[in-house]
Amino acid sequence: MTGQIVQPAIPRGLVAALVLAAAAACVVVALLVLPASSRDPYTRQTLELRGSVEHGAQLFRLNCSGCHGIAAQGLVGPDLHGVSQRKNQRQLIQQVVSGRTPPMPRFQPEPQAMADLLAYLNGLV
Numbered sequence: 001m002t003g004q005i006v007q008p009a010i011p012r013g014l015v016a017a018l019v020l021a022a023a024a025a026c027v028v029v030a031l032l033v034l035p036a037s038s039r040d041p042y043t044r045q046t047l048e049l050r051g052s053v054e055h056g057a058q059l060f061r062l063n064c065s066g067c068h069g070i071a072a073q074g075l076v077g078p079d080l081h082g083v084s085q086r087k088n089q090r091q092l093i094q095q096v097v098s099g100r101t102p103p104m105p106r107f108q109p110e111p112q113a114m115a116d117l118l119a120y121l122n123g124l125v
């Protein structure tokens with residue numbers, strides 16, 4: 001006797017609709033998120049400034065070391081060494097100002113202070 005494998009029937013129309021919905025979602029994300037972050041005046045202004053590593057280190061000790069450790073070695077938050085290889089400058093700014101990854105709070109440093117923090121983070125190799 002030969003048995004037949006029974007396949008679950010997935011309607012083709014449903015698959016196509018799901019693929020289409022996923023593609024549409026990608027387009028929406030690309031249109032909304034990417035240009036917004038590159039045109040954001042705060043980010044642009046911050047990236048035009050030259051940051052001070054020393055002042056950045058001071059800001060870091062006061063605001064960030066409670067979670068990331070006094071030498072950014074990681075505690076509640078991750079080790080930040082080499083973070084500028086994992087994330088680009090815009091992503092680093094977003095990480096600090098967005099508050100999108102609790103428990104890390106949303107910080108609102110002046111552009112110069114943000115540039116200083118960036119200089120410090122970029123120096124953590």
Ligand code: HEC
Nearest residue numbers: 063064067076077078083095096101102103104105107117
């Ligand atoms: C209340 C704790 C807390 C404080 C304060 C905090 N962080 Fe964080 N931070 C975190 C946590 C937790 C994560 C991981 C978030 C995730 O990705 O889920 C994180 C992630 C990051 C990352 C991304 C790390 C990576 O590997 O991608 C950077 C950069 C960062 N923090 C910088 C800072 C800076 C700069 C400050 C100070 C202005 C700061 N954090 C203050 C908790 C904190």
